[in-house]
Structures are given as structure tokens and as C-alpha cells.
Amino acid sequence: MSSAHWTEQPPWRYNATTEFIDRHIKEGLGAKIAFIDSAGQYSYKDLYERVNRAANAITALGLEHESRLALLQLDTIDFPTVFWGAIKAGVVPIAINTLLTPQQYELILGDCRAQALFISAPLLDKVQGYLNQPNSLKHIVVSGESNSSHTTLGEILAIASIEATTADTSSDEVAFWLYSSGSTGNPKGVKHLHRNLSATAELYGKNVLGIREDDVVFSAAKLFFAYGLGNAMTFPLSVGATTVLHNGRPAPDTVMEILEQHSPTIFYGVPTLYAAILGSSELKEHPGSENLRMCVSAGEALPKEIGEQWQARFNVPIVDGVGSTEMLHIFLSNRPDDIRYGTSGKPIDGYSPRLVNENNNDVAQGDIGELLINGSSASEGYWNQRGKTASTFLGPWTKTGDKYFIDEDGYYHYCGRSDDMFKVSGNWVSPFEVESALITHPNVLEAAVVPQDEGNGLLKPKAFVILTPDANSEPVSFDELKEHVKSQLSPWKYPRWIEYIDELPKTATGKIQRFKLRESV
Numbered sequence: 327m328s329s330a331h332w333t334e335q336p337p338w339r340y341n342a343t344t345e346f347i348d349r350h351i352k353e354g355l356g357a358k359i360a361f362i363d364s365a366g367q368y369s370y371k372d373l374y375e376r377v378n379r380a381a382n383a384i385t386a387l388g389l390e391h392e393s394r395l396a397l398l399q400l401d402t403i404d405f406p407t408v409f410w411g412a413i414k415a416g417v418v419p420i421a422i423n424t425l426l427t428p429q430q431y432e433l434i435l436g437d438c439r440a441q442a443l444f445i446s447a448p449l450l451d452k453v454q455g456y457l458n459q460p461n462s463l464k465h466i467v468v469s470g471e472s473n474s475s476h477t478t479l480g481e482i483l484a485i486a487s488i489e490a491t492t493a494d495t496s497s498d499e500v501a502f503w504l505y506s507s508g509s510t511g512n513p514k515g516v517k518h519l520h521r522n523l524s525a526t527a528e529l530y531g532k533n534v535l536g537i538r539e540d541d542v543v544f545s546a547a548k549l550f551f552a553y554g555l556g557n558a559m560t561f562p563l564s565v566g567a568t569t570v571l572h573n574g575r576p577a578p579d580t581v582m583e584i585l586e587q588h589s590p591t592i593f594y595g596v597p598t599l600y601a602a603i604l605g606s607s608e609l610k611e612h613p614g615s616e617n618l619r620m621c622v623s624a625g626e627a628l629p630k631e632i633g634e635q636w637q638a639r640f641n642v643p644i645v646d647g648v649g650s651t652e653m654l655h656i657f658l659s660n661r662p663d664d665i666r667y668g669t670s671g672k673p674i675d676g677y678s679p680r681l682v683n684e685n686n687n688d689v690a691q692g693d694i695g696e697l698l699i700n701g702s703s704a705s706e707g708y709w710n711q712r713g714k715t716a717s718t719f720l721g722p723w724t725k726t727g728d729k730y731f732i733d734e735d736g737y738y739h740y741c742g743r744s745d746d747m748f749k750v751s752g753n754w755v756s757p758f759e760v761e762s763a764l765i766t767h768p769n770v771l772e773a774a775v776v777p778q779d780e781g782n783g784l785l786k787p788k789a790f791v792i793l794t795p796d797a798n799s800e801p802v803s804f805d806e807l808k809e810h811v812k813s814q815l816s817p818w819k820y821p822r823w824i825e826y827i828d829e830l831p832k833t834a835t836g837k838i839q840r841f842k843l844r845e846s847v
Contacts, residue, residue: 334528335521335702340497342520343414346527346563347377348492355566358539362588363402363571370566373406376483378490380411383482387465389441391416391493394503396440396463397550398422398431398449400573404469404479405549406559408444413501413520416493420503420515421550424449430513432456434505437710438515441465444479446573447472497521500706504552506651515709516552516651523560525702526655529676531561534659535620535645537592541567542617544584545594546576547836553624556655557594578603585615593618596625596836598772600644601632605771605794618642624649624656625836627740629762630668637665647671648740652724654703658738668762669737670730677701679738680723681730694731694754696744698723729756746840748777748785750818757840760787760821763814769793769802774830774838778823778847788847789821790830 336345350356356371368376389395395412397419399405405421412419420438422431424446431453435443439462445453447470457466466476495501501520505513531537543562547554549571562569570588574580576599585593593615600623603609621636621644628646637643647659648670658679660671673679681695682688689695700722707715718725729741741747741756748755757775764773772792777785793802804824811820831842 336497375488376407379486381414381490382486394440398445400446401571522703527564539566544570544590589617633667786822788823
């Protein structure tokens, strides 16, 4: 079992910008390119000066130590500028999903009660309803060209000094918030500490991925997402690498164009994106990045079939792992030199896992249990959610809500979310296992499985299936798919019903919202 104690934790008096921003200037990396976005490229010296200007500008707005700042920014240089500028000033940035509805923005902005909103101009319309109501906001600062009367980020940065004083903070102080993706309900504010950033960069970015100064990285997962925040910001900044940012949706053709244009060495995606690229007839001959040495996947478990197909086509492995917003990044993972597709790999050093039953007792090897994790990057808790905090954070342990079993070689096999698992004839059924079997059929692109009552109180699997674009206009027959699953899994696991659909309900980060499908059956 891995140790849950990280021996190189930051000192008590610590501000994360000292490590991730300031250090590079002292170490002579000022001329190295830190970020590339649609408007240009920015050196580590540029980043340092922008962060300092932002810290001064935020302080000049009257935001005091520990006050909160909502960050609703597209993936451009302005995101790291404001995020790190706020942390340097001792203000808490709250990174918010840029793909939500106006109603969800009203919920989140009302919940966090931020005093300032830093927002990309194209997103202004989505929050106008909240802005028209009485609220806690004292300042609205807009990034990019805007016809609004609000102050612009460019204006306040231009008049701010490039020398800034770093706020006196502690490593155990709340540095920033993220909001959970809402795969099982409304998003929750997740509070993270200064030291959590350093923990994930060291334990996963360096120790597992081996990220280096000469790497160029591109993450399809956005910066507002815990996975993307590590991929595209803390990991590369921890070693002086270069990040390519994209401020639009990560459509398969766009992603492949970026891979070809910028030739990153590390690409971070999610399973649905890898599947969509492989399933696209237009991209079958696309070369991707000529310098690619590694791909990474998280957000949902990567089906074995997708991993094997990707590696066969691009000759580059996908390092699949599992993490959470509550733990900030990945804690179970395959390794670049130890890939076992169809599993989440093994615990990474610095994290200790347990698999427990409903009585919180450890399960036997091979049995399914709920995953608890103990590690140095755990959130302090949820904002304004005392009950959910108490049921999720159990002393040093964090309940992940994921069901797993461990095989005889020590690899962890994902079975599904605890809320998604169900029993058929007294036996557990893993929706993910059935879905993985379905997508091995050549005409199935995606699938989701939920329980449905037969009418007598007994549950059986129902599958929602998306066919590949190349599939015949006639849907694949139910009997064909049923027999396909039966040939791979235990007989009670095959779907008793199949519904063909065009799109699965998902969070903005690509997680299937099976609870919405359960509500429809």
C-alpha cells in the first residue's frame, strides 16, 4: 500500500505563486515560453509580470485577504493571469465552468458570494440575469473586446505595477475553489489549499508522468476542471514546460489540428474524445502530433478497446487514471511503462486506498467495494454543505463514490459510481462493464447502462446506444447486441432493453449523467 504521507510538503508559511510563478525568474527561465494561446505566446517573464500586475489590480479594487473572486474565463493567458494574481494577493479565485446554463450560473454565483467577477466577454450574456439581481458583486472585470460598460482586464493591468508583494499565507490556507462537475446533482464548491497544488504536481505530474522542462502540453480538458487545471497549468508550471491553450470547444477535428500545428509531447483527453477521434471517418488519415510521447485520460474510465485502438494507430500509449475534484487530480493510475487497458492502474505514491463495504469494512481481494482515498491533496471540504462534507470527508479518508475491485496483480478495475451500481438476481452489475462490452461492437460508438424495473420490482439492465456514423441506416438489431454482450459477460449482465439515441446527457467535462437516464426509464 502506498504511503499517504508526502515528505516534501511546502513549509508552513507558503504562497503557491512563489513555487509556480516567481521561481522561474530566479532560475533564469524568464525567456522560456510558458503559454501559447490564440492571440500569441507568452514567456515566463511575461507571465510573472502579468501575475504581479493582476495581484496589484485586484488589491486596488479593494479585495482583501481571503475575500473571493469568481473566475469565469475561457482558456487564454487571462486565466492563469487572474488565477495566480488572486492567489498572490491572498484572494481566493473560484474557477467556474464556462459551459453552463444561465440558471446554473445564478446558482453558483449566488452560492459562492464572490465580491468580484472576472469574465470573458463572450460569456457576459449568460450571467446577465444574475447581474440584474441584487448580489454580492462589487466589481465586474471583462476580458477581451466588449461593448459593455464594465471595466476591462486590459485597463486595470495596464496601470498596475509589475512588482508585487506576495500575501503572507500558509500552506494549509484555502487558495482557490473549484465547483464539482455535477454528474450526480448540483455542483458543490470544493475548497483547496495552497499545498494541494504542489502535491499533485509532484506526486502525479513529475512522479508518474515524468513531465519535463522540454515538454509542450495540450489539454482538451479546460482549466476550470480539476483535471485540466493540473494538466495545463500546475504540472507544466512546476517544471518550466510550455502549454498550448485553446479557448473553444475541443471538437475532434479542432483537437487534431492543434496536435498537428503545435506538435505537443503530452496530450490530455477524455474517453469520449478519444473514441470520437477514432470513430471519425474524416480523421482516419490525420497524423496528429509528430512529437507526441504520451497521452493521458481521466474524467471517466477508459474502455479497453479505445486504449488499444489508439495505441495501435498512433503508437503512443494512453495513461488512464482516476481522480476527483475533491482530491484535485489523479490518485490511481496506469504508468507510461505499465499500461493495463481496462483498469485504472495502481495507487500512485503518496496516496493510500481502501475498498470498503456498506459497513465500512475492507472487502476481500476480488470483491467489489467503494473506494476511499487518503492523500495530501484532499479538499478542506464543501462550501455551505455541512452534511455532504461530513459524509464525504471521513477524517483522513475521502469517499470517492466509485466502486472498484482489485485483481490478483493489484490493478484496480472500475465498476461504476456507487449510485449507478445495481443488483440483478442478487449479483452486482457494473454499468461500465456492460457499456465496455457494447462498444466492442463495430457499429456502437457510445453506450450507457442503467437499471429498469421489469414491472415486478426486479431490476434489469437497459442500454442507451449511439451508433457510429458509418453504421447502416438500419439500427443494429437488439438480438445482435444482446448476443454480443452475452458472449463476453456473465449471462445476467446483458441488456434486456436497448434504446437508440443521438446523444447522451453529460456534464461539460464529459461525464455521463446516468441519473438523468434513470429518471427517463
